Amino acid sequence: MFKHMKKLLFVICTHGDELAGLNLFLHYPYGKNEKVEWKVMVGNPMATLTNLRFTETDLNRSFNAKKARSYEEKRAEILKKIFANYDVVCDIHTTTAIRDSIGWDKCLFVNSVDQSTLSECRYVPSDYIIWDSDPTYQKQYLPAHAKIGITIEYTKTKNAAIDMKRIEKDFIQIINQKPISSQAEKKRLLCRADRGVTQDEKDKHNLFLKEFVPLTQEEKKKLKLHLEKEYYPVFINPRSIDPKYYCFLNEKM
Ligand SMILES: [Zn+2]
Numbered sequence: 001m002f003k004h005m006k007k008l009l010f011v012i013c014t015h016g017d018e019l020a021g022l023n024l025f026l027h028y029p030y031g032k033n034e035k036v037e038w039k040v041m042v043g044n045p046m047a048t049l050t051n052l053r054f055t056e057t058d059l060n061r062s063f064n065a066k067k068a069r070s071y072e073e074k075r076a077e078i079l080k081k082i083f084a085n086y087d088v089v090c091d092i093h094t095t096t097a098i099r100d101s102i103g104w105d106k107c108l109f110v111n112s113v114d115q116s117t118l119s120e121c122r123y124v125p126s127d128y129i130i131w132d133s134d135p136t137y138q139k140q141y142l143p144a145h146a147k148i149g150i151t152i153e154y155t156k157t158k159n160a161a162i163d164m165k166r167i168e169k170d171f172i173q174i175i176n177q178k179p180i181s182s183q184a185e186k187k188r189l190l191c192r193a194d195r196g197v198t199q200d201e202k203d204k205h206n207l208f209l210k211e212f213v214p215l216t217q218e219e220k221k222k223l224k225l226h227l228e229k230e231y232y233p234v235f236i237n238p239r240s241i242d243p244k245y246y247c248f249l250n251e252k253m
Pocket residue numbers: 014015018093094095
């Protein structure tokens with residue numbers, strides 16, 4: 001009897017300077033087991049060859065161009081067609097924007113919190129899931145164009161061999177469809193992307209926030225947030241890296 005095999009697509013090097021996913025492309029480019037079949041592909045081949053984030057426009061911001069002009073916008077059109085053949089697309093990133101201050105080595109981004117997306121996330125180890133809840137804004141991102149799209153954002157260490165190992169370990173868990181433990185599931189934080197905190201706000205209120213550490217009542221008051229809600233900052237940046245935003249806040253769901 002024909003059994004539908006779940007089809008997974010792993011996209012690596014959407015940003016061409018995040019090379020740790022190449023290990024998957026070289027060692028597990030395609031395959032199947034009794035649960036799934038998968039393929040690994042390079043998101044932005046041109047940028048990857050030169051080890052640059054992108055060539056003309058950031059691929060992960062190029063998915064909603066009205067008319068594809070840049071190399072990346074054209075590449076996005078090709079990828080969208082490919083995504084139609086897969087049940088789940090995992091987009092793998094390594095970022096220097098998250099600092100591993102209290103042991104958060106990665107987080108997931110999803111564009112929807114429907115049941116099928118959340119149940120797929122059970123195979124992807126991570127303590128933190130961020131829902132990009134703005135339906136218009138999220139269209140620029142790659143995973144928004146998959147049936148189920150999950151971004152896995154790893155903290156980039158100084159050692160590519162370590163990053164490759166972490167990515168490979170999760171990949172093996174995902175293709176074997178081994179859910180995270182119920183303990184890990186309980187520990188998991190699901191948050192909705194709420195808003196940015198500008199560098200000016202940081203200066204004005206003298207804020208020194210820590211990644212993934214919930215805001216205090218005092219900090220919430222300063223930022224005029226709901227006092228009864230819980231907020232977690234991510235992507236904390238000095239002005240030299242991001243002149244506009246100091247960090248982004250996620251609200252616990
Ligand atoms: Zn990236």
